[in-house]
Amino acid sequence: MSLTNEQVVEFAKKNPISVGCGVLIVALLATAYFRADLPGEAETELEQKSSEAARLAANLKNAAHLKEHFDAVSAAQKQIESRLIQPKQLTTNSQYFYKLESETGVKLLDQGQTALTAAQRKDIKGNYLPTVFTLSVQGDYSQVLTFLRRLENGSHYCRVLTAQCSNSSAERGGQLTLALNLELLGFP
C-alpha cells in the first residue's frame, strides 16, 4: 500500500505538532551534522591566533629596553671600529710600532706586515680581519716588558701568536731581544 500526496497532506493536517517536530528534528540533525567540524576548526584557529598574539605581546615586552641596549652596543661598536687598523695602510700601521718604540725606548730591529692572499681573505668568515705582523725589538727587561704591555693593551686590538725572548749578550742584566709574531685586528 503506497501513500499518495493527498494522504500525506491529510496526515500532516491531522498531526501538525508531531509532523512539525519531525521536520524540525531532521533540520536540526542536518545542521548538527554539517556544522560538526566548525567548533574544532574554530578551536584550532583560536589556538593559532592566541599563540601568535602571545608571541607578539612577548616581543613587545622583551623589547622594552631594546633601544637602550642597541644604542649601547652601537656606541661600543663605534669605539671598537676606532681601534681597528686598515690593513692596506702600511705606513700608518708601521707608524704605530715606531711610536711605541719612541715611547718605550726599545730599539725596533725589524718590522713587517704579512699581506693576506686573496684565497686567505676569502676563508676569513668574521666581520674583521686579523693582520699578521712580525716584530723584533731590543732593550733592557723593563723596556721590553713595557713595549709588550703597551702593545697588548694599546689602542689597537692585538694578540701575540708567538714570542721569543732571549739575552742578546752573555752578561746578566744586559739587552734582551724580543721577536714577536702578532695579529692586529682590522677592517676586512
Next chain:
Amino acid sequence: MLSLLKKKSEANVPLVPAWHPNFRNFERLPDTKVVRTAFFINVFAITVTLVLLLYVVRKEWDLHTVRVQIADKEQQINRDKPGSDQAVALFKQFQGEEAKVAEVDAFVKSKTAVSTLLIHLGETLPKNIAIDRFDLGKDGLALSATVRGAPDQASGQATAYIEQLRADKELAPLFDDITPTSSGRNPQNGRIMIQLFLRFKGVVGKDGKK
C-alpha cells in the same frame, strides 16, 4: 496514522457472537481513551525536538564564543604587530652588532697575554734561577734557565722549580703538562742548565697525550 492503526487493531478483536448485528463503524468512531495516543506521540516529539534544539543552540553558542575570542585575538594581533615587527628588526640589528663585539672579545681572549705571563714568571722565579730564553709557540712555552750554585744543590733547586711551576695556580688554567726536556752543565761556566716545556691545555703532545 498510529491512531488509525490502533482503531484497526481494536476492530480486529474477535467479538463474542452478537445477539444482534453490530452496525458500529470503527473507522469513524473517535478515540475514547482517557489520554489519547496522539498526546504521547506529540509529547515525545516535542521533547526530542527541544533536546536537539538545546544541543544545537549550545553548540552554536560555543562556536560564537570562540569566534568572539578569535576576533579579540585578531584585534590584539593587529594592534601589536607593527610594534613587534619594529622590535624584531631592531633585535636583528642588535644581534649583528653584538656578534661584532663578541668577535672582538673572542679575538682578544683567544691568546694568553704574553706580558702577564712574563711578569708572573719573573715574580715567581726562585733566587738562584735565571731564565735565559722564553719561547712561546703554538703548542706551548719553552723555557731555558740557568741554576746558580753547586751542581748537587742546583739540580734540587731545578726540580723544586719544576714542582713549583706545576703547583702554580696562575699557570694551571693555561698549561696541562710541564716537563723538563733537557738538563746539563754549561761548559763555559759550569752551571746547571735546564730546559722546560709547558704544554698548552688542549694541545696533543708528541706522546699522543692531550
